[in-house]
Every structure is written in C-alpha cells, then in structure tokens.
Amino acid sequence: MGRVLVIGYGNPLRGDDSLGWEIAGRLATSIQDKPVEVLALNQLTPELSEPISEVELVIFIDASHAGKPGSWTCETVEPNATSSHTLGHHLTPTSLLAYAKIIFKANPRALLLSVAGESFDYRQELTPSVATALPAVEQFVRETVTRAGRPCHKNLQKPN
Amino acid sequence: MNTKEILIDPVTRIEGHSKITIQLDDQGEVQDARFHVTQFRGFEKFCEGRPFTEMPSLTARTCGICPVSHLMASAKACDALLAVEIPPTAVKLRRLMNLAQLVQSHALSFFHLSSPDLLFGMDADPQKRNILGVVEAHPTLAKDGIALRKFGQEIIAMLGGKRIHPAWAVPGGVSEPLSEEKRDKMLAMVPEALILIERTLVWFKDVLERFRDEIRTFGNFPSMFMALVTPTQEDKHNALLEHYDGKLRFVDASGNIVLDQIDPTGYQEYIAEAVEPFSYLKSPVFKSLGYPDGIYRVGPLARLNIIDRCGTPRADQEWTEFRALRRGVILSSFHQHYARLVEILYGIERIAQLLQEPDIVYKHVRAFAKPNKFEGIGVAEAPRGTLIHHYKIDENGLIKWVNLIIATGHNSLAMNRSVRQVAQHYVRGSHLAEGMLNRVEAVIRCYDPCLSCSTHALGQMPLHIQLLGPTGELLDEIKRN
Numbered sequence: 001m002g003r004v005l006v007i008g009y010g011n012p013l014r015g016d017d018s019l020g021w022e023i024a025g026r027l028a029t030s031i032q033d034k035p036v037e038v039l040a041l042n043q044l045t046p047e048l049s050e051p052i053s054e055v056e057l058v059i060f061i062d063a064s065h066a067g068k069p070g071s072w073t074c075e076t077v078e079p080n081a082t083s084s085h086t087l088g089h090h091l092t093p094t095s096l097l098a099y100a101k102i103i104f105k106a107n108p109r110a111l112l113l114s115v116a117g118e119s120f121d122y123r124q125e126l127t128p129s130v131a132t133a134l135p136a137v138e139q140f141v142r143e144t145v146t147r148a149g150r151p152c153h154k155n156l157q158k159p160n
Numbered sequence: 161m162n163t164k165e166i167l168i169d170p171v172t173r174i175e176g177h178s179k180i181t182i183q184l185d186d187q188g189e190v191q192d193a194r195f196h197v198t199q200f201r202g203f204e205k206f207c208e209g210r211p212f213t214e215m216p217s218l219t220a221r222t223c224g225i226c227p228v229s230h231l232m233a234s235a236k237a238c239d240a241l242l243a244v245e246i247p248p249t250a251v252k253l254r255r256l257m258n259l260a261q262l263v264q265s266h267a268l269s270f271f272h273l274s275s276p277d278l279l280f281g282m283d284a285d286p287q288k289r290n291i292l293g294v295v296e297a298h299p300t301l302a303k304d305g306i307a308l309r310k311f312g313q314e315i316i317a318m319l320g321g322k323r324i325h326p327a328w329a330v331p332g333g334v335s336e337p338l339s340e341e342k343r344d345k346m347l348a349m350v351p352e353a354l355i356l357i358e359r360t361l362v363w364f365k366d367v368l369e370r371f372r373d374e375i376r377t378f379g380n381f382p383s384m385f386m387a388l389v390t391p392t393q394e395d396k397h398n399a400l401l402e403h404y405d406g407k408l409r410f411v412d413a414s415g416n417i418v419l420d421q422i423d424p425t426g427y428q429e430y431i432a433e434a435v436e437p438f439s440y441l442k443s444p445v446f447k448s449l450g451y452p453d454g455i456y457r458v459g460p461l462a463r464l465n466i467i468d469r470c471g472t473p474r475a476d477q478e479w480t481e482f483r484a485l486r487r488g489v490i491l492s493s494f495h496q497h498y499a500r501l502v503e504i505l506y507g508i509e510r511i512a513q514l515l516q517e518p519d520i521v522y523k524h525v526r527a528f529a530k531p532n533k534f535e536g537i538g539v540a541e542a543p544r545g546t547l548i549h550h551y552k553i554d555e556n557g558l559i560k561w562v563n564l565i566i567a568t569g570h571n572s573l574a575m576n577r578s579v580r581q582v583a584q585h586y587v588r589g590s591h592l593a594e595g596m597l598n599r600v601e602a603v604i605r606c607y608d609p610c611l612s613c614s615t616h617a618l619g620q621m622p623l624h625i626q627l628l629g630p631t632g633e634l635l636d637e638i639k640r641n
Contacts, residue, residue, distance in 0.1 A: 011221070011224075012221050013203075013206065013218075013221050013222065041224065042224025042225075043224040043225075045225075045268065045309070046268070046271075046272050046305065047306050047309040047310045049306065050306065050310065095291075098292055099292070099295060099302075099306075102292070102296060102299065103295060103299060103302060122205075122206045
C-alpha cells in the first residue's frame, strides 16, 4: 500500500463543520497502518503542500452546504492554479494540489469527500442526520485507504 | 446632496466575512468608506458555563491561524485565576511557542496573502496576481514562505505535540517540558530560517521603491500606537520588543510616550469599547480621548514604533533601518509588511536565544493550585496586535463572563480610516477599475485582519461589488469568483 494522507478539516466549534475532525479522530484510532497519516485541521494552509507531495493518495474530508443533510459525495480533485483568487487564510484542495505540483513537482491522486451539513451554529455536537451518516463515511474512507489505488467514481452520491 | 454607494462584498484574501462600502457624492468623489464585519461573533457567550480549565484549548479553537495566541492569553488569564506564579522555564517555553506562532503567522500574511501585490503590482491582472501566480513566477519566494511557515509550525508541533491546536499551555504553566533532543532539533532549524528571512528582506527592500504612492496613501495618518514592551533592567523607559509579557505603552503620532509602564490587567482604565452600527467588530478607543478621536493602532507596525530597540543583534540593525524611513514614528500602514519581516527576523533570533538558555530543558514547568480569584486577565501580543482575555468565574470554577478584545478589533477604526483614505485617493466616478478595487482591499490586508477570530468563513469568498444610487438602486455590479 502506498502512503496515504487523510485530512479532515473545519471548525470544531461550528456544529456540523466539525465532521471532518470527527471522522479524522475516528480514523486516527482505527487506522494503525504506518503509511497512513491522519490530520484534523481548522483549514488548509500552504505548508500542507509538502506532506501532500510525499504521498500517493490524499483524501480531503470537509463539510458542505450543498445537498440533503447527511448525504455525501466523493470526487477526484486535480491541481488547479486558478482556483484560489479569492483565498483567505485558507486554501482549497485544488490550489493546495497546485502548490504541491508546482513547488514540489508531485501530483498525488486526490479525493474530496464532502458531507452535507445541516447546522453550522456555535455548538460542539453534530446534528443527528450528520452523526448518523458518519459511520458509512468512515468505512468508505477506511476501504479506500486499504485499496489505495482503485479510482473513486466522480461525484458518486451516497444517500443515507 | 445625492450620494452613490459602491459595495465590495466580501473582501478577498482576508480571513472571515466582511465587505466594504464606498459612498460617492454627486460629483463622483468619495464621501465616506466603511469596512464592515457582517457576521456575529458568539464565542464569548459560547464559553459561559464551561470550567475555566477548558478555556485555553476552547478559545484556541476559535481560529486555525492564531490558536497559539489565544492559548497564551487564555493560559495567562487562568494563571491569574489560580493566583500563581508559573515556573520560569514554563514562561520561557510559552514565549518560545508564541514566537513560533509569530513567525508562521507573519509568513502566511506576507508570502501568501500580500506577496502577489508586491511581486506583480496593484494593477496587475488578478488572474495572475495571486499566490499561485507567485508560485509560478517566483518559486523561491513562495518556497521560502512555505519553509518559514514550516519553521514556526514545527516548533509549535514539537512543543505542543501537534501543529494546530496544542492543548499544551495550561493554567499554571505548560503540560510537558522540552527534551534536549527536541531543543537540538529546533536549534538545527534556525540557520536556514535566518537565511530565508534575510533573503526576503533584501528582496522586499528592493521592491519597496515601486510602492511610493501606496506608502503615501495606505493608512498614512496620525494616530496613537499601543503594544506591550519589556523595560530593560538598566532603564525602565528603554523598552524592548515584547510579545508575551511586559507592560503596555502608548505613543502618539509624533512618537511621544503618552502612557508607559501600564499593568496590562488594568486595560479597562485606558481602553473603552465603542460599537459602530455598521459592523459587529468592536472598536476599542483610548478612553480619555473617546470615540472616534481615541483611535490607535496595534500590531507589527505599532510594536516597532513604540520600542527603543528590538533586543536581538540582526533585528536591531533592521529596526534601525526601518525607523530611518521617516523621522519620528512610521505612520503608513503599508509598512506593516516591512515590520512583519523585521519581526520574523527577531522571532527567529529570539527563539535561538531562548533555546540556548540552560533552564529551557528544566522539568519543573507547572504550578498547581485551585482557583484563588474570581476574576483573571491575560494579555499577550498576537501577530496582529494586543490580545486580551478577561474571565470571571463562580465558586465552582465555571465561567460566568468573558470579554475578548481581539487584536484585529483594536485596528477596527484604523482600518476604516485607511479604507477611506485609499478610496478618496483612487476611486473616481462611478466606474470600478480593478487596480482601484485591489488597493481598497490591499489596505485592509496590510493589517492582516483575522476575522475568523470574530466570524467564521465557510466555503469560497467571491468578490462582489455593487454600485448603488442615492435611493439604493443598483447602478453597477461586478462579481469575481
């Protein structure tokens, strides 16, 4: 199995935005294989391009406003140097991949798992619809990490 | 008189949600301009009822960019609740982490947010004038930025066990001492970091000449400046650069010391908080002058304006050159960029100094106590300026009341005034030119506001500009995705 990096991100104090942290936390305890590194982060920042450049597969897990709460999609993402004109202190997965490609000459396969949230209010708990969906998302990531090499179908909708 | 309004909503390449409105009069001249923060901040209320011991790690989670700053101010407020003096080694270790935070945060601001403007110019095509344009046109600059971020992040990770939200600074000290092995690893990273920042300073001073107009018009106005300073042992009025402890100093626009040796826990005696109807961002003012005359600035420019020297050899040289830009204090907020680079240099030098002190690896790093006071205040210098955490607890140690004065908030009035100055200089008529719009945004970026400390950004932040007529009708509109 090639080296894999899993990045769950979002604000852990903003309700369903914390789902990336939650999944990353579960995976960190359930995936013990050394070639897999799991990170829980508030946001994507430029220096992540270096660890991304060192793996064969990177999986981003983020909350989304789009879709029925608890539904989730998995799509392949490619480096895009024009995707971050509006960046704040954070980067997008595509711009981060562009960093890795241009600076570190690396182009790992990348997946973006987006889980639709219901509430992004100030709270530390997930809404029931998102909490119910997480075991399936976690299982999907674990299987993908294990297979590490099989392609992910673009925009594959996983209803719950 | 009829007025027209240009709306830039939201501002790009700053953290959080905000918008800018520019009001034009009948002649198409700028009548007023305002910087709005449009999302409500609820973190203070959110903390009520929580055990005070949770506050350092809880408040650190308000932001992914400056968690360490909140960690420091919060831990200091909790120390005050315990009424303990924390071990000297713990103070040094906290300083170490705070300086690492300063380096990584300034690197993000300079290299990743502002270098596109500095490299390509304010009028360059926005398709090119972004960080990925920098990566392609000047990869060394982009790579140096990443390496300096990594330098700071690695030190934070080694001290706290992780990069983003280390729950390592705790009430009474820190949870883990520093091992000799980690100290040696940190010291080994210093020489390269110094090379990178020295190279960047050379590059920046070379391009600075191209921005005469921006230096003249980007927040170039008289105001007070405030920051923490460390009095030297020989002369308490000979103050050094400070980011963790020390005393508050205020200087006026001529460089005269207005207040000195102020215990920061008495901040309420000198700082009042005004609320403006168009923004959720609180606007602190110097109390005796009131709103709006009590405007003051904090952050790297303020810190370099109020000290008598930095306190490390190379930073002192650069500081002397920096202060020679103008007689008296440096008033233009464009020089926040320059000040950030000098502070990065200072941060790296000071980190090396701290690591070479023998007691940095001592094992006694925490004092234990139960709460001995019902009120505690912690003040530290965040990269963007002075950060104040003020807590009140009940007899069970549960938080009853919280007041956070975020560094970005201190600069609220200054950012508004800077936007107005830039708009009055560059905005003409009802046509929205790209270079003009970028300058209005760029002056905000000089302050590197971290609005996620006060708001939260979800998803993309496209640029949306609306031109509104006297009665609010839409005259023109630009969207940039």
